[in-house]
Amino acid sequence: MKTMRAVLLDKITDGKDIVLSECPVPEVKPGWVLIKVKAFGLNHSEQILRRSEINAAYIQKPVIPGIECVGEVADPSDTDLKPGQKVIALMGGMGRSFNGSYAEYALLPRRIVFPVNSDLPWEALGAVPETYFTAWGSLFECLRLTKEDTLLIRGATCALGYSAMQIAKALGSKVIATTHRESKLPLIAEADEAVIDDGRLTGKIHGVTKALDLIGPRYLKDTLTAVEKGGIVCQTGILGGVYALNGFDPIKDIPNGVYLTGFFSNYPNQQVIDEIFAFLNEKKLIPVSGRVFEFEHITEALTAQDDGTVNGKIVVVV
Numbered sequence: 001m002k003t004m005r006a007v008l009l010d011k012i013t014d015g016k017d018i019v020l021s022e023c024p025v026p027e028v029k030p031g032w033v034l035i036k037v038k039a040f041g042l043n044h045s046e047q048i049l050r051r052s053e054i055n056a057a058y059i060q061k062p063v064i065p066g067i068e069c070v071g072e073v074a075d076p077s078d079t080d081l082k083p084g085q086k087v088i089a090l091m092g093g094m095g096r097s098f099n100g101s102y103a104e105y106a107l108l109p110r111r112i113v114f115p116v117n118s119d120l121p122w123e124a125l126g127a128v129p130e131t132y133f134t135a136w137g138s139l140f141e142c143l144r145l146t147k148e149d150t151l152l153i154r155g156a157t158c159a160l161g162y163s164a165m166q167i168a169k170a171l172g173s174k175v176i177a178t179t180h181r182e183s184k185l186p187l188i189a190e191a192d193e194a195v196i197d198d199g200r201l202t203g204k205i206h207g208v209t210k211a212l213d214l215i216g217p218r219y220l221k222d223t224l225t226a227v228e229k230g231g232i233v234c235q236t237g238i239l240g241g242v243y244a245l246n247g248f249d250p251i252k253d254i255p256n257g258v259y260l261t262g263f264f265s266n267y268p269n270q271q272v273i274d275e276i277f278a279f280l281n282e283k284k285l286i287p288v289s290g291r292v293f294e295f296e297h298i299t300e301a302l303t304a305q306d307d308g309t310v311n312g313k314i315v316v317v318v
């Protein structure tokens with residue numbers, strides 16, 4: 001039996017306690033593709049899994065975490081993909097209801113595997129799938145961002161925030177970015193305005209027509225009152241640690257003529273993936289990433305994630 005190295009998670013675990021285990025390379029089955037993982041990004045989502053969600057009944061245990069990867073098709077099974085084809089994959093239950101990407105191989109349903117035509121090195125490509133898919137969907141499907149807009153990115157000092165800022169600036173929009181740490185203001189200097197977020201932006205910022213809220217329910221009511229009439233707020237992140245709003249009164253809490261939407265990255269598709277790569281190519285953008293680790297150093301990578309010592313996307317090269 002062929003074996004591989006992988007992270008196996010079955011209980012609440014700190015990054016510093018994660019180890020690599022040996023387990024069988026998964027066997028292909030109809031409709032599922034075996035990917036040789038070349039790189040994967042770390043996400044806040046997997047930190048939530050490690051810290052609490054692992055106890056939920058719907059998590060297959062032990063589970064190989066990881067909601068995204070880039071790599072090559074090792075075995076296409078009965079699908080239309082070809083051996084050796086360069087692909088990216090994300091979400092759709094990955095790393096939760098079936099094994100994910102913290103491994104040398106990942107067996108994934110064809111519906112979440114997307115061929116890409118890109119010359120980016122693996123570590124740069126590894127920063128793309130979940131982060132850029134979410135940024136793109138939030139900005140264009142939900143916020144209908146144009147270059148005439150003034151975009152607020154609330155909680156901009158995360159992987160998603162940096163990529164949204166890169167895309168919006170490349171489009172030509174005006175960007176107001178926030179951080180809750182004064183020391184991180186230089187990290188969002190690319191924005192037209194970099195603002196400290198103490199929980200109250202209403203009255204402090206002006207002219208916002210679109211808002212990408214990555215802090216979430218904790219400050220959502222304030223985001224809704226910080227935008228102009230006719231503005232749209234997209235609730236995508238939950239960095240504030242509050243996941244749902246009890247006592248939310250849509251009549252009083254959403255100002256007249258302001259629109260509230262939300263984005264969930266669980267349903268990726270080839271068309272959007274192609275649009276993202278076309279935009280990156282056209283604007284000559286290199287995907288933003290914070291730090292790259294070797295797979296052997298996964299414990300170090302996850303410790304850095306827990307300690308918050310990396311600014312931006314952490315990518316692990318396998």
Ligand SMILES: NC(=O)c1ccc[n+]([C@@H]2O[C@H](COP(=O)([O-])OP(=O)(O)OC[C@H]3O[C@@H](n4cnc5c(N)ncnc54)[C@H](OP(=O)(O)O)[C@@H]3O)[C@@H](O)[C@H]2O)c1
Nearest residue numbers: 043044134155157158159160236237238239263264265308
């Ligand atoms: N809706 C979706 O489908 C979807 C998809 C992807 C991600 N998300 C969400 O989007 C958010 C960003 O994800 P990510 O993976 O890009 O995160 P990440 O790179 O892991 O970023 C985490 C960092 O955000 C920073 N942060 C900024 N403002 C914060 C605040 N007010 N409170 C706490 N931390 C803050 C923290 O650093 P400092 O405290 O040092 O600034 C923390 O280290 C997460 O909430 C994630 O769950 C949602």
